[in-house]
Amino acid sequence: MNHMSASRPYHHGDLRAALLAGAERTLLEKGVAALSLRELAREAGVSHAAPGRHFKDKQALLSALALSGYDRLARALEAADDPALPLQPRLTGLARAYLRFALDNPELLELMYARKHDPEAADLMATAVDRTVGHLGRIIAEAQRHGEIIEADPHHLTFTVGAALHGAATFSAGGVLDRETVLSGVDDLVHLLLHGLKPR
Amino acid sequence: MNHMSASRPYHHGDLRAALLAGAERTLLEKGVAALSLRELAREAGVSHAAPGRHFKDKQALLSALALSGYDRLARALEAADDPALPLQPRLTGLARAYLRFALDNPELLELMYARKHDPEAADLMATAVDRTVGHLGRIIAEAQRHGEIIEADPHHLTFTVGAALHGAATFSAGGVLDRETVLSGVDDLVHLLLHGLKPR
DNA sequence: ACCTGAACACCGTTCAAGT
DNA sequence: ACCTGAACACCGTTCAAGT
Secondary structure (H helix, E strand, O other): OOHHHOOOOOOOOOHHHHHHHHHHHHHHHHOHHHOOHHHHHHHOOOOOOHHHHOOOOHHHHHHHHHHHHHHHHHHHHHHHOOOOOOHHHHHHHHHHHHHHHHHHOHHHHHHHHOOOOOHHHHHHHHHHHHHHHHHHHHHHHHHHHOOOOOOOOHHHHHHHHHHHHHHHHHHHHHOOOOHHHHHHOHHHHHHHHHHOOOOO | OOHHHOOOOOOOOOHHHHHHHHHHHHHHHHOHHHOOHHHHHHHOOOOOOHHHHOOOOHHHHHHHHHHHHHHHHHHHHHHHOOOOOOHHHHHHHHHHHHHHHHHHOHHHHHHHHOOOOOHHHHHHHHHHHHHHHHHHHHHHHHHHHOOOOOOOOHHHHHHHHHHHHHHHHHHHHHOOOOHHHHHHOHHHHHHHHHHOOOOO
């Protein structure tokens, strides 16, 4: 009597979530290039036109994927941040978490950083980035108040630290260096950022 | 009597170069997503199968594009490098040239950094990267000899400076900050790298 | 050596129609 | 509200055949 009891009910139930989950798997295993809406529909056991009801086009699905990536990254960073720690180990922990994310999700990171999202999606992305950058900015401002960091423009400081971390993350995601080398280099990276390359 | 005098000769003459030039224009004006071999063939006034004689597949064309990008970047950096300058202004000049390249060729930079090139192409890419990183490494090693930079592992130092520059470049290419803000922030970036964030 | 034309197996997107 | 099936206009790639 239950219409949903057939092995392939007319209504999927939660197609949107199924498509996103499938896309994330494909992204992880085969990369963006291998992502096809028709293929995802096939995997979900649904017609090729069905995804159109949940994502206005392919880019919309990619943007949704990127946004959920920002969410996961933000959670990972917040979980890795220990405000009780002194500045240097605190930043090192954050950097390590960021690099770990980059090493685990290289294709997702590339997608998160791609400059091809719809205006509306781009807005959500911008706030997601601000959330992360803001977190870093607050740590730096706080350290400034404690006299642990020079009294320069906090935006410039945040930009520099952010750039160094992001550059290291993309190098890591690029796969030129192996995981161990990258993660064991984090301490030196943060040390150099704090103390500079010039002799004291 | 000249077979090439017809408006559309059977042989193009230099189709390979024409395809690359067209691809570079499309990349600059519309982005990678808009790149189509068939479209490029149309623009070159040639059949859709003709590109196949010069590039084994689409990825091969993209790799060739990325390689020429590395060449142009290396030339730009070498032109911008003045070995007569003291360390800080010397690095600032290099950083500015890199950021300018990133701001002018955001899509190309993304392509240059993509992790999806054939093994053979990837090899050429790796040497191209080494050429650039090596340049930076030599500057750092030289500065170490002059006592202008601490005596840490030069690879770690190069990685850190490279990461900061690359991160700044991708932030710039991403378009979150406008050109002026980015370029005027270079001096502070290099200053912070050399002197560190901690008070002296 | 270089290019064409037809063919194949895919795409993304739209839209009337079905449940 | 959600999904299907057919249709449309594109792709990249291959391959016999032409020049």
